[in-house]
Amino acid sequence: MSNKYYIKTFGCQMNEYDSEKIGGVLSKNIQLTETSAPEDADLIILNTCSIREKAEVKVFSDLGRFRELKEKNPALRIAVGGCVASQEGENIIKRAPYVDLVFGPQSLHRVSELLSKRESSGKPQIDISFPEIEKFDYLPIINKNHVSASVSIMEGCSKYCSFCVVPFTRGEEISRPLEGILNEIVRLTFNGVCEITLLGQNVNAYRGEMSNGDIADFALLLEYVAEIKEIKRIRFTTSHPNEMSDSLINCFSSIDKLAKTIHLPIQSGSDRVLSAMKRNYTTLEYRSIIRKIRKICPEISLTSDFIIGFPNETDKEFESTIKLMKDLEFDYSFSFLYSPRPGTPASYIDDNIPNKIKQQRLEKLQSLNMLQGKAYTELMQGTNQRVLFDHFSKKNKNILLGKTDNNRIVETNANSGLLNKFVNVKIAHANSKNLQIEPITS
Numbered sequence: 001m002s003n004k005y006y007i008k009t010f011g012c013q014m015n016e017y018d019s020e021k022i023g024g025v026l027s028k029n030i031q032l033t034e035t036s037a038p039e040d041a042d043l044i045i046l047n048t049c050s051i052r053e054k055a056e057v058k059v060f061s062d063l064g065r066f067r068e069l070k071e072k073n074p075a076l077r078i079a080v081g082g083c084v085a086s087q088e089g090e091n092i093i094k095r096a097p098y099v100d101l102v103f104g105p106q107s108l109h110r111v112s113e114l115l116s117k118r119e120s121s122g123k124p125q126i127d128i129s130f131p132e133i134e135k136f137d138y139l140p141i142i143n144k145n146h147v148s149a150s151v152s153i154m155e156g157c158s159k160y161c162s163f164c165v166v167p168f169t170r171g172e173e174i175s176r177p178l179e180g181i182l183n184e185i186v187r188l189t190f191n192g193v194c195e196i197t198l199l200g201q202n203v204n205a206y207r208g209e210m211s212n213g214d215i216a217d218f219a220l221l222l223e224y225v226a227e228i229k230e231i232k233r234i235r236f237t238t239s240h241p242n243e244m245s246d247s248l249i250n251c252f253s254s255i256d257k258l259a260k261t262i263h264l265p266i267q268s269g270s271d272r273v274l275s276a277m278k279r280n281y282t283t284l285e286y287r288s289i290i291r292k293i294r295k296i297c298p299e300i301s302l303t304s305d306f307i308i309g310f311p312n313e314t315d316k317e318f319e320s321t322i323k324l325m326k327d328l329e330f331d332y333s334f335s336f337l338y339s340p341r342p343g344t345p346a347s348y349i350d351d352n353i354p355n356k357i358k359q360q361r362l363e364k365l366q367s368l369n370m371l372q373g374k375a376y377t378e379l380m381q382g383t384n385q386r387v388l389f390d391h392f393s394k395k396n397k398n399i400l401l402g403k404t405d406n407n408r409i410v411e412t413n414a415n416s417g418l419l420n421k422f423v424n425v426k427i428a429h430a431n432s433k434n435l436q437i438e439p440i441t442s
């Protein structure tokens with residue numbers, strides 16, 4: 001036994017966070033250490049994603065590779081966690097009988113327990129239950145060796161958009177109590193963390209219990225986090241248009257530490273499609289939210305998610321999405337081809353749009369988005385930006401890199417003494433991939 005685990009993470013930031021926690025449980029409870037080489041591991045974990053079909057297919061092709069390792073080393077244990085595990089449950093063992101553990105996003109704190117049950121029973125173990133918010137009571141705080149960290153503030157989603165598996169794989173929306181979140185952030189600051197990203201499927205739907213029994217909303221949580229002196233920049237992802245309260249919008253002017261960027265998925269620019277997606281807002285309502293945010297914070301960068309090729313989306317409907325993207329001048333956004341997900345209402349709709357057309361639409365939208373993102377970058381030339389310099393360039397160790405509020409990479413000289421510091425800089429050139437700054441004099 002080398003007492004090592006290897007973990008591969010697919011999908012979103014929530015999964016990245018969960019993977020860190022799985023590692024924490026394994027090192028705390030059974031003293032395993034991480035390896036980046038699967039062939040050196042006693043335990044291989046795939047923390048999976050099922051948001052789109054492509055993500056799922058990758059999991060099964062990886063499992064095939066790890067099966068060969070197990071044939072050579074029968075003591076190797078293979079675990080599948082995350083959303084594919086949650087969705088497929090025992091089907092995973094049926095399809096890949098060499099898998100030893102299957103656990104969902106809400107039962108990951110039990111991974112070491114499941115492993116010992118696997119040894120004592122000699123049988124594969126499956127736990128894809130949703131035991132309330134218990135998980136957070138059992139998860140160790142990870143000693144980050146990085147200045148930027150993420151903290152999950154809630155689990156699951158109760159919005160049930162017609163195309164989405166998240167409510168089924170991660171369960172209903174449930175918020176962590178306020179104090180637990182603040183404690184975790186304060187503990188992270190002891191290790192030098194100064195930038196925090198608050199994570200959740202709909203962070204702005206946060207309703208967490210406070211120690212006096214009151215309920216804090218997301219705006220209040222932000223105010224509390226901003227009170228933590230060592231935290232210098234706060235980010236959050238993702239938010240839902242229907243939960244953009246005025247008090248949250250006001251935070252963009254009242255909380256200086258809040259990064260001036262917001263990711264607000266719209267999905268489509270057509271009201272008919274939005275209604276079929278069960279998003280529960282119209283394009284007019286979305287536009288009016290953006291107007292409000294920009295009034296409070298004119299320099300905010302706005303990013304979004306778009307789904308192209310929702311069943312029976314017409315050319316005209318697609319063109320309204322293009323128009324909306326132009327009108328609202330989004331920064332670099334994410335766009336995906338619609339992928340029917342098992343069990344979701346949209347997957348039962350007969351679709352008459354050929355894949356080729358969908359692909360063309362996606363390309364058109366993505367090239368418009370690239371142009372808009374670039375234009376946004378160019379506009380940053382000459383502006384002052386707040387940057388956290390946190391790592392050296394892999395290609396050139398003489399270059400130190402950092403990020404602006406809107407996630408543009410800024411470079412400076414490695415000897416500038418700016419590592420792990422927040423600095424206000426003036427952007428000198430903004431025409432290449434990275435932004436260059438004017439020399440810092442003070």
Ligand code: SAH
Binds near residue numbers: 238307340
């Ligand atoms: N609340 C989260 C949603 C997570 S899913 C958020 O707002 O980010 C992230 C994105 O994946 C969604 O916004 C949507 O654009 C995309 N997505 C979800 N289900 C999809 C599907 N079935 N096909 C294609 N894209 C999908």
Ligand code: F3S
Binds near residue numbers: 159165
């Ligand atoms: Fe999915 Fe809609 Fe929730 S996209 S995560 S069901 S807000």
